[in-house]
Amino acid sequence: MKWIPAELHTHTLHSDGRFTVPKLCACAKRHGLEMIALTDHNTLSGLDELTDELSRETIPVIRGIEWTAYYGHMLVLDCGEYVDWRDVSQGDMDQKIRQIRANGGLVGIAHPFAIGSPLCTGCCWEYEVSAWEQVNYIEVWSGEFPALHRGRNGRAEDMWQSLLDRGFRIAASYGRDWHADAEDKAPWGCTYLAVEESTPSCGAAALREGRTMVTMGPRPIAEIYDGRAQREIYPGCTIPAGNPLSMRLGMDMEERHGEWERFHFIPELAQVTGAGGRILAEARLDPGAHLQFTPPAGHFRIVYRGQVMGKPCAIAFTSPYYAEA
Amino acid sequence: MNEQILFTLDRPFRPAEQNQTYFFPIMVPARCEKLTIDFSYDPKQLADGEVFRNMLAACLSKYMPPPYSQELEGLPVEKIPLVNLLTVSLDASDRRYIGCAHRHPPRQRHEISAGSASRGFRPTEIQEGTWRLGLQCHAIVTDPVQVNICVKGVFQ
Known part of the structure; x- marks a missing residue:
């Protein structure tokens, strides 16, 4: 398994973006991304x-x-059949979401606390x-300098946290909403x-299984080993509560x-x-930082904090891991 | 080559009609090779004035209430235009979704044929039957906005 950087929310001249499709792919590659979703x-x-x-000349693209x-x-990825949005009402989105999932698609809520209509329609x-x-x-974080925008992203984090606390298993993504x-x-x-391989289907599988991390900058390092089960675990994994975990945590500054x-x-x-965002354990991000942590039943995730442009803030976070009693 | 008008619409839409899709059937005769859609609406932008200021204030207080409203301080939000956004979509006679031109210009021309299509639509053979045009009223900030649509068939 390897971690690859992706942008999962992009637009081209086929709607209101300014990129052609090839230019979007080339631009993404130039920015060091290894996968996008169109x-x-x-x-x-x-x-x-x-x-x-x-795809060979640039990067793979999730449809x-x-x-x-x-x-x-709402972002709909890797869906076998087109599902029509035009007749959805505020009360029957569940039915549409189920239809997308029945067609093998992925469902992602985009920028849930962006300013709405008429400034930004819908x-x-x-x-x-x-x-x-x-x-x-x-899309827990979206836009520029996401950690600073409590109105847009802080409320999205709170919404996500609340859903996790209710027992739903939902991954996090960042969306630049790149036009x-x-x-x-x-x-x-x-x-x-x-991902196992840099292919669109592996990228979609990572999202489906919750193997994601979100960052504003450096790649978070979360090498977590379940010694009792003798395996490395990734976000989205389910492990037995009470299994001691050995964590190597850091950020890749290269x-x-x-x-x-x-x-x-x-x-x-x-x-x-x-649960509730309560801090269960913490470690300074010194080189070679290790943390021993035994998770209680429930979900947990890792938040990386520090300074960006002189402002104290979260820099990155993982999607949840799940510990079952 | 000759052209035949298959559908026209010239009517005002009002703010109460926003946030809905309006569907219109288009009868496409046999041997049609291409569809053209001329779509326009006017005005695009709500002029500055009391209505604009009230609408902007209502939007910001709904979506960015205190304390989050502080994050907008210093930003020129009053200079953000409030605009109408209407788009057209198309389904083929067999109900296949051909696409949508989700973009801002208030005057658009689209062409769809088996060999090519304007961006937003997929190239599609123009089969005889009842096609469907969708008008998505995403935002109507002027009362009214006048919408014009003319769909033509192009025949050999």
């Missing part, structure tokens, strides 16, 4: 431009669409959902996916450093958090 608004036509040759509906935007999530067990991921390549004045993020080093990242602390 998610044009309400259309699949850009997917017809994806070829093996383009997707962004349901740009009236009361929320951008804030206002659909009623009961079937959260059918939702694969939430054009522009000069960066602050850090963007990316989603790291743990990978993609050209993308983020100018924003002055200083990693300081890794925290293992559980």
